[in-house]
Amino acid sequence: MAARTRELSTAVDQLRDEVAERLEAEAALKKAQADLIRAGKLSALGQMSAGISHELNQPLMAIRSYAENGTAFIARGQPEIAGENLDRISDLARRMGRIIRNLRAFARQEVEGVSDVDLVGVIDAVLEITQTRMTHEEVTLDYSPPSSPVMVRGGEVRLQQVVLNLVSNALDAMAGRADRRLTLRIVAEGATTRLSVRDTGAGIAEPERMFDPFYSTKEVGQAEGMGLGLSISYAIIESFGGTIAGHNVEGGGAEFTVGLTAVQKSEAA
Ligand SMILES: Nc1ncnc2c1ncn2[C@@H]1O[C@H](COP(=O)(O)OP(=O)(O)OP(=O)(O)O)[C@@H](O)[C@H]1O
Ligand SMILES: [Mg+2]
Structure with a gap:
């Protein structure tokens, strides 16, 4: 005993x-x-x-x-x-x-907390920043912005950072390829609002490694290619209580989807 x-x-x-x-x-x-x-x-x-x-x-x-x-x-x-x-x-x-x-x-x-953010405004800001590059690289944009704000839970600047990285990654993936089309979609699914960013690039070489810090297939020494974009995006979206995932699409290219908590209409007022 x-x-x-x-x-x-x-x-x-x-x-x-x-x-x-x-x-x-x-x-x-x-x-x-x-x-x-x-x-x-x-x-x-x-x-x-x-x-x-x-x-x-x-x-x-x-x-x-x-x-x-x-x-x-x-x-x-x-x-x-x-x-x-x-x-x-x-x-x-x-x-x-x-x-x-x-x-x-x-x-x-500033250490911005989590508040109600207009996803449409965030996308607008990112498109404004990337407009010159997209025009120059002759990328077709497939996106019909909703006519009214789509409110989600997040931090405006950080969400902008995430979307900018997804769009930049998509543009990088399509650079020098024949077919260059960037597709953005906002889909409301009950309590979740999803933003998907899809490209017609070469696809993700190693999907299981892409969220690892410092994993990059891009040339070192360039302005981009630190390999931090997706790992930071992951941490940011997680801090919003959201989800982020990416996969290769049939027929070529990659699609990344960010799931965010939707702000219910009555609360948003
Ligand atoms: N849309 C995409 N198509 C194909 N591969 C992608 C795509 N997005 C990410 N990847 C792959 O995942 C890797 C990591 O992406 P991540 O954004 O973390 O880093 P990076 O873009 O290489 O560098 P950084 O974002 O720090 O400038 C990329 O180097 C690339 O190999
Ligand atoms: Mg990146």
Whole structure:
């Protein structure tokens, strides 16, 4: 009887140790994840600012030539045409303002909590950032934005970061290929709203490894290809209580789906 008791108490001690170890490991994992998000935010910021200076340069050049034209038309006594040039300038200036606002929101290092976010607005912002690249690489966009906001639970900037990475990955996968079509879909499924990002690229080489930190098939030393995008996205979406998954599609290409908690209409008011 005494021996049995001793045995049992040893077993309990062992269990207790194991539980403590588990908890420690879990805490370490949580911390690593938080560190990863922070590191990724910086690298994403670098990527984002490179993209944005590119985005700003174009309208800036255009503004210059419209201004020059405007001056010339005034000199020629054609103020109406000069006025049209001025209108174009103000459109472009407004566009630049929007881009800068996006960057500012992104750079804000605030620890934003989880709130109600408009998924349509998030997609808009990402498309604005990637527009030049998509036009340049002649990518067809298949997306019909819903006419009203689609509210989900998340953090706006972080969600934008996730969608930007999915779209960038899709564009990377299609670079240099004959068929380049990016398909975005928002689907409401009860309590969950899903966003899918689908491309016509070469497909995922090793789906079981793609969420691993630093796993990348892209060339090292380039602006992209840190291999952090998906692992950070995973951590971010998990912190929203959502899901993220990707798979190869029949007929070629990859599809990534993000599942987010839908904000019920009555609560959203
Ligand atoms: N749409 C896709 N099609 C094909 N492969 C993909 C796609 N998205 C991701 N992958 C694969 O998963 C890898 C990891 O993606 P992830 O976004 O984590 O890193 P990355 O894009 O290589 O680098 P980073 O995002 O840090 O710039 C990619 O290198 C690529 O091999
Ligand atoms: Mg990536």
